[in-house]
Amino acid sequence: AQTVTQSQPEMSVQEAETVTLSCTYDTSESDYYLFWYKQPPSRQMILVIRQEAYKQQNATENRFSVNFQKAAKSFSLKISDSQLGDAAMYFCAYWLMTGTASKLTFGTGTRLQVTL
Amino acid sequence: GAGVSQSPSNKVTEKGKDVELRCDPISGHTALYWYRQSLGQGLEFLIYFQGNSAPDKSGLPSDRFSAERTGGSVSTLTIQRTQQEDSAVYLCASSLGGNRGVSSYEQYFGPGTRLTVT
Numbered sequence: 006a007q008t009v010t011q012s013q014p015e016m017s018v019q020e021a022e023t024v025t026l027s028c029t030y031d032t033s034e035s036d037y038y039l040f041w042y043k044q045p046p047s048r049q050m051i052l053v054i055r056q057e058a059y060k061q062q063n064a065t066e067n068r069f070s071v072n073f074q075k076a077a078k079s080f081s082l083k084i085s086d087s088q089l090g091d092a093a094m095y096f097c098a099y100w101l102m103t104g105t106a107s108k109l110t111f112g113t114g115t116r117l118q119v120t121l
Numbered sequence: 122g123a124g125v126s127q128s129p130s131n132k133v134t135e136k137g138k139d140v141e142l143r144c145d146p147i148s149g150h151t152a153l154y155w156y157r158q159s160l161g162q163g164l165e166f167l168i169y170f171q172g173n174s175a176p177d178k179s180g181l182p183s184d185r186f187s188a189e190r191t192g193g194s195v196s197t198l199t200i201q202r203t204q205q206e207d208s209a210v211y212l213c214a215s216s217l218g219g220n221r222g223v224s225s226y227e228q229y230f231g232p233g234t235r236l237t238v239t
Binding site for chain 1: 226
């Protein structure tokens with residue numbers, strides 16, 4: 006079974022600084038997808054960034070980028086120029102579709118605080 | 122366009138009562154998912170629909186939980202004889218489905234239903 010581990014329950018960053026959130030996963034598959042979701046206090050899960058495992062190039066979405074290390078099964082999220090609105094829970098998620106199964110497996114989340 | 126909507130936003134029920142939670146996916150999305158988010162268990166997958174069929178029900182915790190989807194659109198998650206451990210936020214998500222690359226698999230979530238069993 007696939008597992009996703011986020012070892013940082015909480016992180017703090019100053020406004021305008023850069024922070025990296027860690028994620029590791031365990032799988033025996035070679036083709037899968039990885040996602041980072043943000044969950045603010047409103048509860049709505051918002052997709053931040055995606056990475057296809059077959060792509061070597063790291064995904065980037067504006068201030069958000071990932072460091073995808075497939076051999077190490079690591080998928081960290083870097084937030085540059087942090088803003089107050091970035092404060093939220095961040096979840097790393099693994100997705101694989103095999104046969105009839107299709108689901109996201111989530112890590113336990115990292116709570117990000119952004120300070121002035 | 123409209124996102125995934127869920128109702129009710131909050132539900133308080135007495136132990137032993139049945140509850141129904143509703144999810145309206147994004148129009149045109151053929152895949153629909155239910156997840157549960159609780160303090161002790163984190164985010165757990167419950168069930169996956171492709172169209173009106175549920176090929177993966179592996180996450181439903183007991184036979185008190187059931188779900189259906191009609192017209193390839195609205196889905197209802199039903200919990201019978203609720204227990205206190207059922208208290209959680211129930212999240213619904215939808216995706217395009219099919220096999221059109223990563224955009225087919227990106228899941229968009231609703232705001233959730235917070236269920237409290239007293």
